[in-house]
Amino acid sequence: MNQSDSDDHIRQFRPKSLVDLHYHQALSARLASLAASGDFPHMLFYGPSGAGKKTRITCTLRALFGTGVEKLKIDQRVFLSPSKRKLEINIVQSNFHIEITPSEAGNYDRVVIQELLKEIAQTQQVDLNAKQRFKAVIINEADSLSRDAQAALRRTMEKYMANMRIILCANSTSRLIAPIKSRCLLMRVAAPNAEEMEVVLNYVAKRAPFMLPQEVARRIIEDSGGNLRKAILVLEALKMQSPDLTGSLTIAKPDWETYCHKVADLIISEQSPSRVMETVAERVVERADESLKADIMHWTAFYVPYHHVFRSDSQSNTPLLSQEVRMHLGNKKIFHLEAWVVKVMSLYKHFFYDMDMSAFD
Known part of the structure; x- marks a missing residue:
C-alpha cells in the first residue's frame, strides 16, 4: 500500500459537514454558529497532529x-526570491478559497506570504452568487513560518x-508572534x-465494509497515541496484511520513530558527559536524516524515557517543558x-535515588 492509496482511503471517509463530525461536538456547534453569523473572523486552529484540524477547517x-469549495484544482506557482531564485509552491484552490x-x-x-496574499486580498469576489464577499486563505x-513571514502576514x-x-x-501556538494570535479567534x-477513536475506526470499517475486531481496534488506538490519521492508516495497512484482521498482525513503525527510540535507549542506558555528546552530536546532528526535525527528536526520543520512567511519579515535568520553550525561542537548537x-539524564538518575526534585530547574 502506497501513501496515495492511504490518502485516498482517508479522504473517502472524511466527514464533509460539521454535523457529520464524530467528536468535539461543542466545537462543531460553535464553528457552525460562526459560519452563519455573517461576521466571520480570522481563525487559528491548533492542536496535535491527527486531531482533526484540517477536517474541521474543510467542514467550516x-x-x-x-x-463549491469541494471543486478543487492544484496549481504550481513560481515565486522569485530577492536573489532571483525560483521558488515552486503547490497551491490547492477553489473559487472561494486557497x-x-x-x-x-x-x-x-516571506516572499510567498507577501506576493500571494497581496494578490488575493486586492481581488474582490467575482461570483455574484457567492454566500460570502471574502475569500478564505488556509495557511498550513x-x-x-519565519518571523519575517509572520510579520508580513500580520500586516x-x-x-x-x-x-x-x-x-x-x-x-502549537508557542512559535507564533503575539500580534497574529491577537488578531485570530x-x-x-x-x-x-x-x-x-474507536467510534471513528468502527465507522470506517462499517463504510468500507469489513469487520473490525475490538482487540485489533484497541491495539491500533494504543499505537497511534491520539493521532486519528495515523490510526486510520494503520488500520488500512493491517487490512492489507490480513483481510479478515485475524492471526499475527504486526504494526510497522516509521523509520524516524524507530530511530528516535534508539536514541532514547542511549539516554536511559548511561548518564554521562560522553553519552550526551554521543547522543546529540553523533546521533542527532551527524547521522540523523535532514527531515528528522528537532521537534520530532524532542517530543519522541526525549519524551520516551520521561514518560516510560517517570509517568508513575508525581514530580513536575516543568523543567522539561521549560526547555521546550527555550528550544523554540533559541537559534542554536543543538545547545538546547x-x-x-x-x-x-539527571531526572532519570535521581529518580532511582528517590531524591526530592521539586527545586530542579
Whole structure:
C-alpha cells in the first residue's frame, strides 16, 4: 500500500459537514454558529497532529461557501526570491478559497506570504452568487513560518480584511508572534480520546465494509497515541496484511520513530558527559536524516524515557517543558538539545535515588 492509496482511503471517509463530525461536538456547534453569523473572523486552529484540524477547517469552509469549495484544482506557482531564485509552491484552490504551505519555501516563506496574499486580498469576489464577499486563505504549518513571514502576514491581516479571511493551521501556538494570535479567534482541537477513536475506526470499517475486531481496534488506538490519521492508516495497512484482521498482525513503525527510540535507549542506558555528546552530536546532528526535525527528536526520543520512567511519579515535568520553550525561542537548537538530554539524564538518575526534585530547574 502506497501513501496515495492511504490518502485516498482517508479522504473517502472524511466527514464533509460539521454535523457529520464524530467528536468535539461543542466545537462543531460553535464553528457552525460562526459560519452563519455573517461576521466571520480570522481563525487559528491548533492542536496535535491527527486531531482533526484540517477536517474541521474543510467542514467550516463548506458551511461558509457551500459545496463549491469541494471543486478543487492544484496549481504550481513560481515565486522569485530577492536573489532571483525560483521558488515552486503547490497551491490547492477553489473559487472561494486557497490553501498554501509557505514553509515549503524554507527561508523565503516571506516572499510567498507577501506576493500571494497581496494578490488575493486586492481581488474582490467575482461570483455574484457567492454566500460570502471574502475569500478564505488556509495557511498550513503556520507555526513553521519565519518571523519575517509572520510579520508580513500580520500586516496583510490588518490591511485587507474586507476581501480576505485567514485561517491558520498549526500544531502549537508557542512559535507564533503575539500580534497574529491577537488578531485570530483561537480554536483548540484536542486529540480524540480512546472511545472517540474507536467510534471513528468502527465507522470506517462499517463504510468500507469489513469487520473490525475490538482487540485489533484497541491495539491500533494504543499505537497511534491520539493521532486519528495515523490510526486510520494503520488500520488500512493491517487490512492489507490480513483481510479478515485475524492471526499475527504486526504494526510497522516509521523509520524516524524507530530511530528516535534508539536514541532514547542511549539516554536511559548511561548518564554521562560522553553519552550526551554521543547522543546529540553523533546521533542527532551527524547521522540523523535532514527531515528528522528537532521537534520530532524532542517530543519522541526525549519524551520516551520521561514518560516510560517517570509517568508513575508525581514530580513536575516543568523543567522539561521549560526547555521546550527555550528550544523554540533559541537559534542554536543543538545547545538546547544538549541541555534537554542533560535534564532527562539527571531526572532519570535521581529518580532511582528517590531524591526530592521539586527545586530542579
